[in-house]
Amino acid sequence: MSDLASPPLRRIQRIRHELHRRDLEVTRVERLSPHFVAITLHGDSLANFRSDSFDDHVKVFFDDTPGEPARRDYTPRSFNVQRLELTLEFALHGSGAASDWARQAAVGQRLVVAGPRGSMVIPVDYDWHLLIGDATALPAVHRRLEELPPEARVIALLQVDDAADRRLFPEQMQVQWVETTAELQAAVAALTLPEGEGFAWAAGEASAMAAVRPLLVAKGLTKEALKVAAYWKAGAEAFHETLEA
Structure with a gap:
């Protein structure tokens, strides 16, 4: 690894x-x-x-x-x-x-x-797929899992405040649930990426995602293998942007 x-x-x-x-x-x-x-x-x-x-x-x-x-x-x-x-x-x-x-x-x-x-169409045949996000990212994560082949290797780090909102995902999926932004960032920092070619996708609150992106870049992921989006921003309305380096 x-x-x-x-x-x-x-x-x-x-x-x-x-x-x-x-x-x-x-x-x-x-x-x-x-x-x-x-x-x-x-x-x-x-x-x-x-x-x-x-x-x-x-x-x-x-x-x-x-x-x-x-x-x-x-x-x-x-x-x-x-x-x-x-x-x-x-x-x-x-x-x-x-x-x-x-x-x-x-x-x-x-x-x-x-x-x-x-649309930004991300191929489904990567060696692995990393999905990161807070509750606002769950619909996209769930849809992605339905698009991927059953044998796909999927790692997900998901932040949901209320455990009752956690979703059931396929058993072969490696999922870690956390409750706070700090725990999500710590989980990303501690993650060891699998061997092979993969793609990382992350979405959530703007400041949280701004902290997640450099953690992924530090693991060797290039901009071609990474997308991080701010779906919302604390204190702001109608906020949505893609975060660049």
């Missing part, structure tokens, strides 16, 4: 999509755990919807102030092209335009969704 990753051999594919704004109807609301709800949306405008990567995000619009809808980024958890159904998962922590709407969401309500604007 070694902390040094092999040089990246595979090319990440970036795909641009034509941007569409869709007015959709809620058709199903499912409570997944104490702080997560899955909401399924339907509409004929989804006929040309594309989401080619677990890392995609759509822009969701919530009525906040008249004429000034709040906008938030969410991972397309799943899409059924036959039924024209898009499912998004919402974390119900704290108060905000998105979580407040999700708590009261009911069948028949409307929601406007735009995007994805593009």
